[in-house]
Every structure is written in C-alpha cells, then in structure tokens.
Amino acid sequence: MSNLEKIQKDFLDILLAGDTDKAVALAKETLDSGTAPTEFFEACIAPSLAEIGKRFETLDIFLPEMVTAAEVVQQVNDDVITPAVESSQSEGITSAGKVIMATVQGDLHDIGKNMVVLMLKVNGFEVIDLGTNVSPSEIVERAESESANIIGMSSLLTTCLPYMKDVFDYLEGKNTRDQYKVIMGGAATTPEFSEEMGANGYGHSAAEAVALCQKIMA
Amino acid sequence: MRTRGRLHSVLDKAETGPIVEEREFDIEYIQKPIQALVKKYDVKWDKDLFLTDDDDLADRVYQAGYELALNTGVYCTSTKRRMVWTKAELDEVIATSPSSVIMGEGDDLAHIQARRPDEDSRVAVCGGAYGIPVPENLFVPVMLSYAQEPLLDFIDNCSLVSTYGRPIRAGSPWESVACWQEVDLSFAVVNRAGRPGLAIGCAENSPTHIGEISSNSIGGFRPSDWHHAALVSELKTNYDQLIKVAHFARTGSHIHTFANNIYGGYPGGADGMAVALVASLILLQATYFGCTVNPGPTHANLSCDTYPAMLPGIGVALQGLNRNTNLMTTAFARTWGGPGTKNILYEAGALALVGVTSGIALMEGVQSAVGVQTAHCTGLEARFTAQVTHAAEKLTRKEAVPIVKALTEKYQDAMAGGDKPIGKPFDQLYDVDKVVPLPEWQGIYDEVCQEFETEFGLKL
Numbered sequence: 238m239s240n241l242e243k244i245q246k247d248f249l250d251i252l253l254a255g256d257t258d259k260a261v262a263l264a265k266e267t268l269d270s271g272t273a274p275t276e277f278f279e280a281c282i283a284p285s286l287a288e289i290g291k292r293f294e295t296l297d298i299f300l301p302e303m304v305t306a307a308e309v310v311q312q313v314n315d316d317v318i319t320p321a322v323e324s325s326q327s328e329g330i331t332s333a334g335k336v337i338m339a340t341v342q343g344d345l346h347d348i349g350k351n352m353v354v355l356m357l358k359v360n361g362f363e364v365i366d367l368g369t370n371v372s373p374s375e376i377v378e379r380a381e382s383e384s385a386n387i388i389g390m391s392s393l394l395t396t397c398l399p400y401m402k403d404v405f406d407y408l409e410g411k412n413t414r415d416q417y418k419v420i421m422g423g424a425a426t427t428p429e430f431s432e433e434m435g436a437n438g439y440g441h442s443a444a445e446a447v448a449l450c451q452k453i454m455a
Numbered sequence: 456m457r458t459r460g461r462l463h464s465v466l467d468k469a470e471t472g473p474i475v476e477e478r479e480f481d482i483e484y485i486q487k488p489i490q491a492l493v494k495k496y497d498v499k500w501d502k503d504l505f506l507t508d509d510d511d512l513a514d515r516v517y518q519a520g521y522e523l524a525l526n527t528g529v530y531c532t533s534t535k536r537r538m539v540w541t542k543a544e545l546d547e548v549i550a551t552s553p554s555s556v557i558m559g560e561g562d563d564l565a566h567i568q569a570r571r572p573d574e575d576s577r578v579a580v581c582g583g584a585y586g587i588p589v590p591e592n593l594f595v596p597v598m599l600s601y602a603q604e605p606l607l608d609f610i611d612n613c614s615l616v617s618t619y620g621r622p623i624r625a626g627s628p629w630e631s632v633a634c635w636q637e638v639d640l641s642f643a644v645v646n647r648a649g650r651p652g653l654a655i656g657c658a659e660n661s662p663t664h665i666g667e668i669s670s671n672s673i674g675g676f677r678p679s680d681w682h683h684a685a686l687v688s689e690l691k692t693n694y695d696q697l698i699k700v701a702h703f704a705r706t707g708s709h710i711h712t713f714a715n716n717i718y719g720g721y722p723g724g725a726d727g728m729a730v731a732l733v734a735s736l737i738l739l740q741a742t743y744f745g746c747t748v749n750p751g752p753t754h755a756n757l758s759c760d761t762y763p764a765m766l767p768g769i770g771v772a773l774q775g776l777n778r779n780t781n782l783m784t785t786a787f788a789r790t791w792g793g794p795g796t797k798n799i800l801y802e803a804g805a806l807a808l809v810g811v812t813s814g815i816a817l818m819e820g821v822q823s824a825v826g827v828q829t830a831h832c833t834g835l836e837a838r839f840t841a842q843v844t845h846a847a848e849k850l851t852r853k854e855a856v857p858i859v860k861a862l863t864e865k866y867q868d869a870m871a872g873g874d875k876p877i878g879k880p881f882d883q884l885y886d887v888d889k890v891v892p893l894p895e896w897q898g899i900y901d902e903v904c905q906e907f908e909t910e911f912g913l914k915l
C-alpha cells in the first residue's frame with residue numbers, strides 16, 4: 238500500500254467519524270509533505286466520498302453520516318485545498334459537470350431529491366438546487382441562465398408527471414432540447430415513462446443518479 | 456368549539472412561529488436532536504430481533520419521541536416558520552385525542568378502538584389500493600375487488616392514471632375533475648358491492664387541497680368517509696394540508712393522518728426512525744387533530760416499510776405510543792413485492808403481526824409493489840392481510856417473534872437486489888367481469904395460507 242493509499246484509508250475513517258479537526262489536520266500535513274492539492278483531492282477525497290456513497294447506497298451508513306462527511310470535506314476544501322490551489326497558481330479542481338435539480342410543480346417532497354443533490358456534490362458535480370414545486374418554465378430558464386449540462390427532475394406524485402412533460406415541451410419550443418441532458422427519478426417515475434418522454438436517463442436511487450450523470454459527462 | 460379553537464391555534468402557529476431556513480430545520484432540529492435522543496434514552500435492541508417485547512424500551516422510545524415533538528415542532532414550508540407547542544399544549548393534545556371512532560353510514564359502520572400491546576381485542580382493517588395508479592376502465596373492478604371482501608371494514612381508493620382521457624395535473628382544474636370522477640366511480644363501487652354506507656378512503660387524486668375540498672361537498676365524499684392529511688418528511692406541513700384540515704374541521708369529517716419518516720434519511724437507522732415515528736404521530740395529532748394516525752416509514756432506496764431491519768423500529772414506536780397514549784394507531788403495509796407473488800403475502804403478513812401485537816387499532820393495506828406499478832393491486836392481498844390481522848389478535852409479541860423472523864427470511868433475499876418481484880397487473884390476476892381471482896393467483900394465495908397453518912399454526 239502506497240503512502241497516499243494509507244492516507245486515503247485514514248481520511249475515510251476520519252470522514253465516517255465526522256471529525257473535522259482531524260480531517261483538516263491530515264490534509265494540511267499531507268500537503269505540507271509535498272503532495273499537490275489536486276493530487277490529494279483525487280487520491281484521497283474523491284475515493285473516500287465514492288466509498289461513502291457506496292455505503293449509503295446499501296444503507297450501511299445513513300444520510301446523517303453522509304451529510305456530516307460532506308460538511309467535513311467542505312471544511313477541508315475551504316481551509317486547506319482552495320488556499321493551497323490559489324497560492325500555488327496550479328490548476329484547480331475541475332467540476333464534474335453542472336446539474337440543475339428540482340422537484341417539479343405540485344410536489345413538495347424533497348428528501349429523495351436532496352439525497353441526489355448531496356451525492357452529486359460529493360462526487361464533484363456543481364449542483365443548482367431549485368427546491369420543490371418548481372414550475373417547468375423556471376426549470377428551463379435556470380438551466381439556460383446557469384448554462385447547465387444536465388437537468389434533473391424528481392416527482393413522488395403521478396399527478397405531477399404532466400409537469401415533467403412540460404419541461405420537454407418548453408425545451409422543444411425554445412429549440413434548446415439538444416443543449417441539455419435531461420434525467421428523472423422519484424417514486425412516480427419509471428424507466429418506461431422516462432423513455433416515453435425522451436429523457437436521457439432514469440435513476441431509481443441517488444447512487445444511480447450519480448452513475449448516470451457520470452456516464453453523461455464522460 | 457374546541458375544534459375551531461384548536462384549528463385557529465394551529466394556524467396561528469404557522470404564521471407566528473420562529474422563522475427558520477428549511478436546511479437548518481433538517482439538520483439542527485431533526486438530524487442532530489434525533490442522534491442525541493437515541494443516545495440519551497439508550498434506544499437500541501438486539502439486531503437479530505424483528506420484534507421486541509421490552510416495555511421499558513418502548514417507554515424510553517416514547518419519551519425520546521415526545522421530547523423531539525416538544526423541542527422541534529412542525530416546519531411549515533409555506534411560511535418558513537417552525538410551529539411549536541408548549542408542554543401543556545402537547546399534554547392536552549394527547550389527553551384529549553379520541554380513543555374510538557365509528558366510520559361509515561347505515562348498515563356499513565366500522566368501529567375503530569384504541570388498543571394496547573398484547574391485547575386480544577379486535578383490530579379494524581382497511582383494504583384498498585392506496586393511491587396506486589389505475590386506468591379509468593379498471594377503477595370499478597379493482598375497487599370492487601376490495602369492497603366485496605367481508606373482512607374489510609372499509610376501503611381506500613386507488614388513483615386514476617387519467618381523467619376522461621386527460622392527464623391529471625396537480626393543482627390544476629383537472630385535479631378537481633379527477634376527484635369528482637373518483638366520487639362517481641367510488642359510489643358505483645360501494646353500491647354494486649351492496650355496501651352503500653361503506654367508508655371510503657379519499658380523495659386519492661388530490662395532491663394539493665383542490666381536489667379534496669371540492670369533492671368533499673354536496674353530492675361528493677361524505678364526512679363519514681376517511682379523509683387524509685399528511686406530514687411531509689420530516690415533520691413538515693404546508694398550506695395545502697392546512698387548508699384541507701380547516702375544511703375537515705368545519706365539515707366534521709373523519710381525518711386520517713400519516714407521516715412517512717425515511718429509514719436511512721435524516722432520522723438515521725431504525726433506532727432514530729422509531730424516535731421520529733413517535734414524534735410524528737404526536738405532532739400529527741397536534742397539527743391535524745384527526746382520528747387515526749399512521750406511521751408509514753419509507754426505506755430510502757426501496758420505498759417499502761417491510762424491510763426486515765425496519766420492523767423492530769416500527770414495532771417499538773407503536774408499542775411506546777400504545778402504552779402511553781390513547782391514539783388510534785395504524786400499521787400500513789407498503790410492500791416491495793407485488794400481487795401475484797408470494798412475497799407480497801409474506802411481507803404484509805409480517806407487518807400485520809408486528810403491528811397487531813404492538814397494539815394498533817387499525818391495519819391498512821396493501822400498497823403493493825410500493826404503489827408505483829400501474830394497476831398492480833387486487834383485493835386478494837387485502838383479504839390475506841385481514842386474515843393475518845385477526846389471527847394475530849390472539850398472539851402476544853413474544854409469540855409473534857419467531858413467525859415474523861421466519862417470514863422475513865422468506866422475503867428478504869428479494870430485497871437484496873436483482874429484479875423486483877412486482878407481480879402482475881389486476882387484469883392478469885382477476886377475471887375483470889366477474890371480479891374473482893384467476894386460478895394462478897388463487898393458487899398462490901391458497902399455498903401461502905397453508906404455509907401459515909402448517910409452519911406457524913395460524914389458521915387463516
């Protein structure tokens with residue numbers, strides 16, 4: 238096991254314990270010993286977050302642990318990685334892609350969507366979370382103004398599915414359908430509905446949504 | 456007068472409570488306090504047990520949930536305010552909650568009575584498709600398959616895929632149209648079943664307040680039917696729900712309230728979920744002052760509530776509530792398996808055994824294949840659930856433990872991955888004209904009934 242592999246293992250344990258101070262100290266110590274910030278991100282942070290995502294997928298850990306791990310990583314980024322990148326003038330951490338996420342009009346359920354948002358963030362995506370009960374026009378307008386790569390929609394209620402169709406109609410009407418990949422999920426949606434709408438993908442779980450976005454951006 | 460005063464107090468809380476960002480509510484008022492309460496009250500059990508019978512543990516879970524309800528309250532997403540109750544107010548809510556209710560009309564009355572764990576009194580049963588989407592042409596035969604079952608004390612409707620061929624848009628006029636169509640079709644069902652006074656769980660096409668309050672009026676659903684209001688996970692309400700409740704309060708309608716705490720979500724695992732379930736039911740009663748209250752937790756990935764690790768959490772929360780309050784609690788089978796499979800029967804049976812021995816007043820189900828597969832619902836799984844419910848009335852928690860364990864062993868592998876056992880839609884399992892099960896589905900049902908008798912000594 239290389240030194241960075243061992244550090245990654247320790248970093249994962251620290252994330253699971255939710256210990257911000259130790260995580261920041263380990264990151265600082267590793268960078269002080271000559272590791273580049275981007276190398277630390279790719280060799281330690283990214284695989285640790287991927288492992289946490291995997292464990293959440295099987296519910297070996299739960300949302301609170303994942304939320305805490307994301308908060309710890311945010312602190313490590315703010316306190317160590319970002320300042321180091323800025324001072325070294327080296328290439329920064331690149332976003333895996335920009336995703337607009339929304340629970341569609343008429344639906345106020347947000348926990349499933351929040352899990353997807355969190356999982357995408359910990360996997361390096363930039364996510365614009367529009368919240369719940371979002372109108373089709375707002376989804377399309379924000380995708381345009383944010384120059385998003387992906388539009389993600391969620392619905393728990395079958396009576397909100399027509400609003401998903403409206404998003405496709407708006408995109409077609411504006412002749413911008415080709416500019417975005419559109420994905421969907423939530424209890425009311427199915428792979429068949431996704432295909433019928435002409436979506437670019439369907440995810441049953443937060444982990445599937447991440448895999449889908451990674452495939453789209455590859 | 457009391458209801459009006461309580462309603463005004465609730466609405467005041469939604470407009471005067473402290474303003475909090477929703478994200479802060481999720482973390483600071485749900486996630487962190489639950490983690491702390493699990494430790495403070497030592498909420499844990501042997502992971503190999505699928506049903507506990509530890510009264511002290513049940514009381515600790517109740518105390519933890521009560522404390523969460525008191526310190527967290529309910530978040531109103533419409534006003535961004537945290538609705539909070541004083542200890543005196545919560546205690547009054549609990550002390551004055553109804554312990555019995557009579558649903559329905561005429562010769563078709565259903566009596567629901569609060570119970571305690573290990574009590575051998577009768578449990579009421581509501582069978583139905585619980586919002587499962589069904590094509591318009593199948594609504595009557597599907598719902599008739601429930602209404603004709605004599606063991607079902609009342610029914611709960613399916614949803615419509617469309618209304619008069621048009622999509623049903625939440626919050627649009629079509630929601631009202633769909634709910635009125637649901638009224639017409641529902642009355643056709645109960646009349647054809649010869650049970651015109653049967654209480655109907657409704658309106659299942661009303662995601663906002665529009666459908667419910669328009670169809671709960673002259674010529675529509677009756678106050679004696681079973682009207683729904685819910686907390687959105689975790690511990691959140693909104694104006695749509697509060698508008699419904701204002702209408703129910705004025706019309707004197709029976710209110711069924713429910714919450715879907717997420718297993719694996721902000722409450723964490725089954726221990727935190729149990730604490731959240733108790734808090735949810737106390738706060739459902741405080742916010743909506745209904746008659747029946749349901750903790751219908753949802754697995755974060757599978758969306759069912761029959762996942763083996765969830766069962767002890769559901770059981771212990773129900774035991775805590777039923778030992779310390781007179782709330783008419785319910786258990787609701789939302790199964791991973793669908794009709795036409797053995798899985799659905801094993802799962803519904805396990806949940807009924809957990810719920811009944813833990814003291815529920817009402818058994819509900821089955822929301823087959825977690826309610827998302829079109830027309831995957833039949834009256835036969837509801838009949839089976841009712842049979843297990845009544846058989847379980849004679850059991851204690853201790854006697855039910857090995858049966859629940861054996862049942863989970865029969866279905867847990869199907870939840871571990873691979874193809875979901877969704878079964879088949881109604882028209883492939885029932886003769887649609889005669890509304891009787893086809894031989895294949897009848898045979899599976901007969902076989903599982905026989906298994907219950909030979910393996911567990913339960914004659915259904």
